[in-house]
Amino acid sequence: MGKGNLTVKHTPANTKIKPVVKWAGGKRQILNELMVRVPAKYNRYFEPFVGGGALVFALLPRNAVINDYNSELMNMYKVIRDRVEELIEDLKKHVNTREYYYKIRNIDREPERYNRLTPVEKASRFIYLNRTCYNGLYRVNSRGEFNVPYGNYKNPVWLDENNLRLMSEYLKNVAILNDDFEIIRDMVHEGDFVYFDPPYVPLNSTSNFTSYTDKGFSLEDHKRLKNLCDYVDRIGAKFMLSNSYTEFTLELYREYNIEVVKAKRAINSDGSKRGEIREIIVRNYE
Numbered sequence: 001m002g003k004g005n006l007t008v009k010h011t012p013a014n015t016k017i018k019p020v021v022k023w024a025g026g027k028r029q030i031l032n033e034l035m036v037r038v039p040a041k042y043n044r045y046f047e048p049f050v051g052g053g054a055l056v057f058a059l060l061p062r063n064a065v066i067n068d069y070n071s072e073l074m075n076m077y078k079v080i081r082d083r084v085e086e087l088i089e090d091l092k093k094h095v096n097t098r099e100y101y102y103k104i105r106n107i108d109r110e111p112e113r114y115n116r117l118t119p120v121e122k123a124s125r126f127i128y129l130n131r132t133c134y135n136g137l138y139r140v141n142s143r144g145e146f147n148v149p150y151g152n153y154k155n156p157v158w159l160d161e162n163n164l165r166l167m168s169e170y171l172k173n174v175a176i177l178n179d180d181f182e183i184i185r186d187m188v189h190e191g192d193f194v195y196f197d198p199p200y201v202p203l204n205s206t207s208n209f210t211s212y213t214d215k216g217f218s219l220e221d222h223k224r225l226k227n228l229c230d231y232v233d234r235i236g237a238k239f240m241l242s243n244s245y246t247e248f249t250l251e252l253y254r255e256y257n258i259e260v261v262k263a264k265r266a267i268n269s270d271g272s273k274r275g276e277i278r279e280i281i282v283r284n285y286e
Ligand SMILES: C[S@@+](CC[C@H](N)C(=O)[O-])C[C@H]1O[C@@H](n2cnc3c(N)ncnc32)[C@H](O)[C@@H]1O
Pocket: 023, 024, 025, 026, 027, 028, 048, 049, 050, 051, 052, 053, 054, 055, 067, 068, 069, 070, 179, 180, 181, 182, 197, 198, 199, 200, 216, 217
């Protein structure tokens, strides 16, 4: 053993880290199906649509790159990594009342006030709103204002100190990016593994796809993503991708290994009715 400070080189295998935010399309439903399909060995791990990060925090790969288009979300991960104690202190100031919720939520109606918030305060607000808003949704209007109503939950938990500290330790070796998913193209090399979890192609789409957009992710974007999958495949890296079970996705990925799995999902718009639906897991390996 050398002298001097010991640094943690990897996360112990029995560490359990829970996602901090509830996220639409969160993968907890099919997490086991994904886990058993992850390659036994790979170099670097990439997750370009990380969202709540169900898979990365279950796997805790040693050398990872996470990315998402949502800048509030990625600011949160950076703050958890770099300033976790300040974040924990700030999270303690919140209370679960309707009045307080709307006061905090509506800060973004005054851009000057919002811009004066520090990254820690932004992350704290983001986590608090995610945990106390209706259904853990993230939705902003055309002006970028968070517009989900108060959830009225009895005991929402927005502060789990131990979990935040574990996540902070883990993220110390993770590259955190906030860009379009194609940012990873030049970073992936032979032997790496990429998990793609894009916004799903909607189930009720018809075969006339060209005009369709879902939260800004169009069918053109899905084709762009398939193109990136082909690139990852060509350079000798592995990918796994989840998506909905539709004619479009089955056709788009037909040359790869497609498996159908079942997930319990909200099947109507208000999320009150749940049903079993089919989803697909696509891989370029067995
Ligand atoms: C299905 S969710 C991922 C859910 C995640 N696997 C989880 O467990 O919570 C898709 C994510 O893609 C992000 N996204 C949408 N368009 C994107 C783009 N062009 N590039 C990168 N991320 C994007 C969204 O912000 C969202 O977090």
